[in-house]
Amino acid sequence: MTRHADPTQVxxxxxxxxxxxxxxxxxxxxxxxxxxxxxDSFISTQExxxxxxxxxxxxxxxxxxxENSTRTRSTFELAAKRLSADILNLDIARSxxxxxxxxxxxxWNLEAMYSDMFVVRHADSGAxxxxxxxxxxxxxxxxAGDGRHAHPTQAMLDMLTIRRHKGTIEGQTVxxxxxxxxxxxxxxxIHALKTLGAKEVRVxxxxxxxxxxxxxxxxxxxxxxEQGLADADVVIMLRLQKERMSDxxxxxxxxxxxxxxxxxxxLALAKPDAIVMHPGPINRGVEIDSAVADxxxxxxxxxxxxxxxxxxxxxxxxxxGQASEQAxxxxxxxxx
Amino acid sequence: MxxxxxxxxDAEVLFQQLGANVKSYITDNNLQQPLLIGIRSGGAWLAxxxxxxxxxPELGIIDISFYRDDFDERGLPIRAQGxxxxxxIEDRDIILVDDVLMSGRTIRAAMNEIFDYGRPRRINLAIxxxxxxxxxxxxxxxVGAKVALSANKKAKLSGPKPFSFSLENQS
Amino acid sequence: xxxxxxxxxHLVDSDLTKENPKSxxxxxxxxxENGTISHIVAAGEGQQLNQQDPNNTVINAxxxxxxxxxxxxxxxxxxxxxxxxxxxxxxxxxxxxxxNSHKSITDTxxxxxxxxxxxxxxxxxxxxxxxxxxxxxxxxxxxNMHGLMxxxxxxxxxxxxxxxNALVLRRIMEYAATHDTLIMLTAEDVNLSGGxxxxxxxxxxxLGLTGIAEVAETTSLAQQLLLxxxxxxxxxxSQLSCARSVAMIRQAQAQGLAVTADVAIANLLFTDADxxxxxxTFNVQPPLRNETDRLALLDGVNDGTxxxxxxxxxxxxxxxxxxxxxxxxxMSTLDTWxxxxxxxxxxxxxxxxxxxxxSSVLPANILGLTTAIKVGNLANxxxxxxxxxxxxxxxxxxxxxxxxxxxxxxxxxxxRLTLSEGCEVFRA
Numbered sequence: 001m002t003r004h005a006d007p008t009q010v011x012x013x014x015x016x017x018x019x020x021x022x023x024x025x026x027x028x029x030x031x032x033x034x035x036x037x038x039x040d041s042f043i044s045t046q047e048x049x050x051x052x053x054x055x056x057x058x059x060x061x062x063x064x065x066x067e068n069s070t071r072t073r074s075t076f077e078l079a080a081k082r083l084s085a086d087i088l089n090l091d092i093a094r095s096x097x098x099x100x101x102x103x104x105x106x107x108w109n110l111e112a113m114y115s116d117m118f119v120v121r122h123a124d125s126g127a128x129x130x131x132x133x134x135x136x137x138x139x140x141x142x143x144a145g146d147g148r149h150a151h152p153t154q155a156m157l158d159m160l161t162i163r164r165h166k167g168t169i170e171g172q173t174v175x176x177x178x179x180x181x182x183x184x185x186x187x188x189x190i191h192a193l194k195t196l197g198a199k200e201v202r203v204x205x206x207x208x209x210x211x212x213x214x215x216x217x218x219x220x221x222x223x224x225x226e227q228g229l230a231d232a233d234v235v236i237m238l239r240l241q242k243e244r245m246s247d248x249x250x251x252x253x254x255x256x257x258x259x260x261x262x263x264x265x266x267l268a269l270a271k272p273d274a275i276v277m278h279p280g281p282i283n284r285g286v287e288i289d290s291a292v293a294d295x296x297x298x299x300x301x302x303x304x305x306x307x308x309x310x311x312x313x314x315x316x317x318x319x320x321g322q323a324s325e326q327a328x329x330x331x332x333x334x335x336x
Numbered sequence: 337m338x339x340x341x342x343x344x345x346d347a348e349v350l351f352q353q354l355g356a357n358v359k360s361y362i363t364d365n366n367l368q369q370p371l372l373i374g375i376r377s378g379g380a381w382l383a384x385x386x387x388x389x390x391x392x393p394e395l396g397i398i399d400i401s402f403y404r405d406d407f408d409e410r411g412l413p414i415r416a417q418g419x420x421x422x423x424x425i426e427d428r429d430i431i432l433v434d435d436v437l438m439s440g441r442t443i444r445a446a447m448n449e450i451f452d453y454g455r456p457r458r459i460n461l462a463i464x465x466x467x468x469x470x471x472x473x474x475x476x477x478x479v480g481a482k483v484a485l486s487a488n489k490k491a492k493l494s495g496p497k498p499f500s501f502s503l504e505n506q507s
Numbered sequence: 508x509x510x511x512x513x514x515x516x517h518l519v520d521s522d523l524t525k526e527n528p529k530s531x532x533x534x535x536x537x538x539x540e541n542g543t544i545s546h547i548v549a550a551g552e553g554q555q556l557n558q559q560d561p562n563n564t565v566i567n568a569x570x571x572x573x574x575x576x577x578x579x580x581x582x583x584x585x586x587x588x589x590x591x592x593x594x595x596x597x598x599x600x601x602x603x604x605x606x607n608s609h610k611s612i613t614d615t616x617x618x619x620x621x622x623x624x625x626x627x628x629x630x631x632x633x634x635x636x637x638x639x640x641x642x643x644x645x646x647x648x649x650x651n652m653h654g655l656m657x658x659x660x661x662x663x664x665x666x667x668x669x670x671x672n673a674l675v676l677r678r679i680m681e682y683a684a685t686h687d688t689l690i691m692l693t694a695e696d697v698n699l700s701g702g703x704x705x706x707x708x709x710x711x712x713x714l715g716l717t718g719i720a721e722v723a724e725t726t727s728l729a730q731q732l733l734l735x736x737x738x739x740x741x742x743x744x745s746q747l748s749c750a751r752s753v754a755m756i757r758q759a760q761a762q763g764l765a766v767t768a769d770v771a772i773a774n775l776l777f778t779d780a781d782x783x784x785x786x787x788t789f790n791v792q793p794p795l796r797n798e799t800d801r802l803a804l805l806d807g808v809n810d811g812t813x814x815x816x817x818x819x820x821x822x823x824x825x826x827x828x829x830x831x832x833x834x835x836x837x838m839s840t841l842d843t844w845x846x847x848x849x850x851x852x853x854x855x856x857x858x859x860x861x862x863x864x865x866s867s868v869l870p871a872n873i874l875g876l877t878t879a880i881k882v883g884n885l886a887n888x889x890x891x892x893x894x895x896x897x898x899x900x901x902x903x904x905x906x907x908x909x910x911x912x913x914x915x916x917x918x919x920x921x922x923r924l925t926l927s928e929g930c931e932v933f934r935a
Contacts, residue, residue, distance in 0.1 A: 017411070025713075034415075041399070041418025050452035053402035055412075104828050124830035125715040126785030134828070147832070149715030184715055213712035316402075320411030327409050 010132050012321075014328075019321035020132045020141040021314040023150040024192040032159070032196055038313035039160050039306065046082070046309060055316050056085035059116040063089045065144070066122040071280070072144055072154075075304075076119045079311035088113070103127070104134065111136055117319060118142070125149035125184075138326050140318040142311075148184050154279055155188030157310040159196060161303045162234055165275050170197035175228050175270070176219075177204045177260060178238030178287055181211055181249075185279050186238060194218045204228035205260060208249040225260050232270040237262055237278045237288050253286050263289045267297065275299045344491055347464065347499035350480035351382070354464055355389050357478045358431065361460070362390075367429040370460075373398050375446050376417065378435030381496035382464060386433065396421040396430075403445035425454045431478075435493040437463040440474035465501065467491055510563040511539045511931070512553050513890065513924075516573040518880060519863050537573060539886045542929020547882055566934075568890055571923055574863055576600030576878040576887025577845060578870035580691070580769050581745055582819040583608035583837070584634070586907050587622070590821060590841060591631035593905035595932035598845040598889035598922040599632050599817070600878065606639040607666045614639035614650045616658035623659060632927045635661040635874070640679055640690060646670040649679060653686050661874050664691035664745065667792055671697070673730060680738035689873070691743045692731055694752065695793065699723035704832045706748075706779035706794040714785060716832060719794050721749045728752050732759050735766055743873055744768040746818055748793035750803030757812050767873050769865075770804045771818035772847050773838050775857075777801075777912065787827045787834035788912050791818070805851070809861045814869040817844040821908025839908030842899060847913060849893050849920035859893075886926040895921035 008026025013019045018031060045053055061080040063073050068091060080087040092106065103122075110118070117140040120128045125147030132141040145151040162169050174193055180186045180203045193201045194217075203214050204222040214221055222228030229235065244250050267276065276288075276298045284290045293300060362370055373396035374383025380397045387395045401416035432446060447459060463476040467485050485491065488506045493499060517532045536553025538546040546556060557563040579602040584590045587604075594602055604622055606613035613619055619636045626634035638655030640663045642648045652663055663683070670676045683690045700723040705711050707718025728744065732755060735742045747753065747768050756768045773791055778798050782789045789795055807813040820837025827834050840847070848866060851857035871878045878887040897918050901909045925933040 038412075038416055041416055044418045044420070045402070045452075048453050052452065054448065055402045055407060102825060102829060103833070104825065122830065124833050126832075127830040129785055130830045146830075147715050148717075187713070187715060211712050213709045216709035217713060316412055320407065322411075323408050324411035327411075 010129060013325045017321040017324065018314070018317045019325055020128075020143075021152055021318050022128050022132055022141065022143045024152045024155050024188045024195070025150070026191075027195065029195050029197070032156070032192060035156055035310070035313050035317065036160050036163055038317065039156070039309040042082075042309040042312040043306065046305075052082050052084050054084045056080070056083040056116075056319055059085045059319060060114065061085045061087045061117045061119060061315070062110060062113070062115045063087060063119045063144075064092065064110070064121070065090070066092050066120075066127070067145070069121060069145070072121065075307045076142070076144060076311055079308050079315060080119075082308065083312055083315060085117075085315075088115075103130070107131060107134060111139070115139060116322075117315065119144050121145045123147055137329075138322050140315075140322045142314060142318060145184055148182050148187070150188045151184040152188045152192075153307075153311050153314055154185050155192045156314065157303060157307045158185075158189055158236065158277060158279070159192050160306045160310055161277060161299055162275070164302075164306070165299055166233060169193065171199045172233040173200045173202070173231060174198050174234040174236065175202040175204055175222075175232040176236045176238065177225065177228070177262065179209045179240055179244060180205055180214060180238070181209045182241070182244075183238050187217070189236065190214070190217045190219050202228045202232070206250070209244070225266060226269055229266060229269040233274055235262065235267065235270055235274055235276050237276065239279065239281065240283055240287050257286055261285070261287055261289060262292050264291055264295070267292055273297075277303060280304070344465070344483070344501040344503060345481055347493060347495075347501045350464055351385070351499050354382070354462065354478065354480035355386060357480070358386060358462055359390060361462075361478050362431075365460075367431075367460075370429045370431050371396055371422065371425065372431050372433055373421065373446075373450065375400060375432070375434045375442060378464075378493040378495065379433045381493075381499070382435060383433040384496065386462075394422050396425075398446050398449055400442060400445040400449060403449045405441055405445065419449065421450075421453050425450065425456050427455070427457045430456045430459045431462050432459055433462045435464045436491050437461075437466045437474075437476055437479075438469045438490065440470050440472035443474050444472055464493065464499075465491055509541060510557045510560045512557055512563055512565045513537045513539075513573065514553050514565065514567050515550050515570055516568040516890065517570055518547070518573050519575070519859060532572075534570070537880065539926070539929075542886055544880060544882050544884050544886055547880070566890070566924060568923070571890050572893045573880065574598075574889050574891065575867045575871075575880050576927070577866045577889055578874065578876065578878065579603060579817045579819070579841075579844070580743070580814055580870050580873070581605060581771070581816040582841060583821070584622075585821060587625035587634065588629040588631070589905065589907045590819070591626065591629045591634065593841040594632040595925050595927065596905050596922060597842045598891055598920075598925050598933075599841065600887040600889065600925065600927040601633050601635055601876070603637050603661060603874075604634045605666050606637050606664060607644055607668070612639055612644055613637065613660070614642055614644070614655070616651075616654055619655060619658045619660055630930070631932045632925065637661060637691065638663045640665040641668075641670065641675070644668040646672070647675065649675075649682060652679075652682055652688060656686065656688055662689040662691050662743070665693070667693045667695065667746075669695065669697045673734070676731065677734050677738060680734055680740040680742070684738050684740040687741065689741050689743060689875075691745050693745050693793075694724045694728035694731060694747065696723045696727040699726065704790055704794070704836070705782050706796045708779050708797055710779045710782055714782065714831070716782075721751060721796065721800075724749050724793065725751045725755065728755055732764065732766065735759070735764055736762075739765075741765045742767075746771045746774075746793050746816065747804070747813070748774050748796050748800060750800045753803050753807035753812060756807070760812070767814065767869070768807075768812065769814035769816045769870075770808065771816055772840055772844055773818065773912065774804055775801065775808065775815065775851060776847060781912075782831070785831040787829065787831050788838065788910055790827075790831055790834050790836050791838055792836045805856055808865045809858055811861070811864055811869070813865060814873065815848065815865040817841055819844070819906070819908075821906050822910045823907070824909065827910045837910065839904070839906045839911045842904045842906050843911060843913050843918065845889065845891065845922060846897050846899075846918040846920035849891070850918045852893070853919050885929045887928060888926050889922060890924040892921040892923060894919055897921050
């Protein structure tokens with residue numbers, strides 16, 4: 001059994017281009033910026049009469065969702081269609097794979113369909129990375145969320161949102177509030193924000209939901225919402241899952257809202273021009289007050305529309321990286 | 337086609353020629369509110385300077401990165417910047433501008449992209465230097481000059497001010 | 508009558524104690540007659556003794572190390588033949604077979620017999636069956652502890668299956684104390700482990716994997732040590748992983764409790780940082796902890812507190828080819844256990860004396876076996892060129908499990924000869 005490669009490197013070609021998109025960790029500032037720039041150009045194609053570009057014409061993209069998520073799956077589906085790819089949605093219930101058929105078996109079956117790209121969502125951390133290591137060369141893997149590990153496309157659409165509203169990510173103080181422990185989005189955001197030059201990344205919540213090890217990722221840990229929000233430029237609220245109460249991580253939704261829910265009064269502690277973000281879907285009155293969610297400073301709805309452009313960008317870049325790698329290998333084979 | 341050359345004409349001189357040709361083409365064909373669309377990057381520089389000289393109100397820039405037919409061989413160009421076209425191109429007279437015309441594939445891609453923005457009345461093609469070697473049935477309506485290059489050579493425009501040509505090996 | 512003469516061996520003095528941690532080497536010839544050590548004489552004198560014997564096998568060791576029989580306190584055997592062959596080639600003389608290792612759980616005399624039979628049939632390194640402490644390893648009802656010991660178990664253990672009810676645990680200990688039965692326990696509060704698959708720390712947090720906190724081990728160990736004190740049973744704690752646990756064992760021993768402990772070889776070589784890249788090879792129970800823990804465990808071995816076990820578990824490729832948390836836990840280590848230890852010696856992290864103590868002397872004492880290289884003892888020993896570099900690959904591993912963590916890594920320690928219970932089970 002060979003030693004596994006670093007997940008941050010598995011996603012890159014020999015010359016440093018993206019060929020899978022597994023995590024924001026370890027990617028350079030210029031590569032993350034390239035994703036944002038390309039997403040910006042796709043935003044402009046979304047404003048045309050014909051919203052499609054023929055970039056991935058003839059390619060087959062498979063949405064491989066081991067966890068249900070209609071929302072994320074739909075944005076990937078639309079992104080693939082706008083790149084002119086053929087898309088196949090496979091909702092593989094968790095039970096199908098636990099009844100003897102391993103993830104590897106599932107993959108081998110799917111490879112017979114000559115897919116060019118898998119968009120993978122899986123409950124196990126590292127699943128997308130695992131699949132990227134196993135698939136035939138030339139097939140791109142896009143991570144649409146793996147366990148608590150990473151959700152890089154969501155993080156990049158958040159970066160795009162910040163850049164479009166604040167002009168730049170450099171120098172911003174960003175507060176991420178809520179269930180950090182279970183959040184793949186938060187982890188991906190922290191890596192991206194640090195690389196893109198944010199001044200400070202804060203994680204705020206009770207100790208049951210904010211592991212102290214977050215400091216090792218470069219985030220500053222706050223247990224008090226008021227202190228954490230002070231002078232923030234960007235406030236990102238995370239969704240609170242109902243299970244957290246039954247897991248004995250929290251006493252009740254009402255106590256959580258009292259301590260960590262974002263209200264207008266608390267938001268006033270942040271900078272006056274601070275923006276409020278939320279990866280959705282929102283629990284009104286649990287992590288965020290309706291007045292804030294629908295308020296002047298909320299950019300939550302804009303986030304959704306950027307999601308398609310960001311996903312188009314990473315799909316195009318990953319497919320492009322695969323294409324250039326395959327072409328390089330082919331020409332190397334010819335010269336040998 | 338003229339005989340094979342090993343040196344290229346002066347690009348600034350050629351640009352003046354192209355400007356004059358475009359101007360008379362507009363008059364001769366009675367183009368109403370013609371819209372110049374330059375193809376990134378050489379064609380965009382040309383269109384920009386043509387717009388200034390001809391004092392036209394509008395300019396379009398088109399980036400064909402998403403429409404290329406060699407994606408499987410080369411992937412995306414490192415810097416795809418996107419296109420910037422006016423709000424509507426419905427029923428417009430378009431003058432598509434590019435620096436060098438060879439295979440015609442770039443023009444094919446640009447026309448496909450233009451049609452994704454709407455249905456223009458007419459697309460005219462203005463080219464600074466036509467070096468032959470077409471793969472597609474595409475011809476320029478307006479040219480600065482036509483030359484024949486020796487095999488495996490191509491011309492590359494530097495700019496935007498001043499313009500100059502250099503000879504490169506085809507990859 | 509068969510005789511084996513090993514000439515020019517470097518014998519490691521096995522009279523190693525906490526008070527005398529330095530091992531000394533002496534150059535001798537060793538003669539084994541019908542499986543029993545008959546002579547240990549000064550180097551060069553052995554060959555004269557058996558010149559008349561036509562069945563005398565002479566092996567010129569040429570200065571290779573001769574170590575007393577290495578005893579593995581914990582290994583799992585799905586396939587007895589292949590895995591004991593791996594052990595033989597790996598220089599291991601005797602191995603304790605975990606009760607959840609063979610085709611059925613070792614909770615009946617019949618199952619014990621099955622393992623003994625499989626071990627005899629294989630004819631490789633000899634297996635010592637460990638019986639189950641509770642029926643079906645469920646942690647609820649006591650297994651026929653006395654009957655299992657009578658049918659040949661060397662000790663009883665619940666493997667790593669939890670005994671959640673402390674009252675059940677207390678009764679197991681009392682019953683074991685009644686019959687002076689050695690029980691092997693593991694320290695893990697599975698509720699505190701929270702379904703984790705690796706050490707709780709920065710790496711787990713970064714990878715988004717649920718972590719197993721150190722307190723999952725230490726609180727359980729504390730509770731069990733108090734119960735040992737109460738019941739007066741003989742208890743061996745298997746596969747400790749935390750620095751704190753080593754200190755607790757030292758304290759318990761100082762207090763006079765009959766407790767011993769071991770550490771799996773993986774925890775002496777690797778840390779949680781090795782899980783990076785979601786490498787499922789490093790999905791092990793107990794988890795690999797941090798560098799502080801690794802160094803404290805090495806200290807514990809070096810000062811004679813801890814024995815070392817292989818904690819071998821062979822997996823087929825499918826079991827490990829999965830996302831980290833979904834992969835089966837365990838490492839295949841029998842082929843490489845001794846070279847792994849010798850590499851630690853070469854790196855000055857482990858003394859040679861401590862290696863012999865932790866993998867032979869201490870396990871023998873714990874299990875009540877006699878494996879020292881002394882005249883009159885049954886030959887259990889390994890001859891190894893401790894400085895020779897060795898490199899293992901999937902193809903050179905004898906074990907069916909290719910889930911070995913040191914493939915492709917340069918190690919030292921080339922095994923030349925292994926004797927188990929008087930029989931030659933491997934010769935290079």
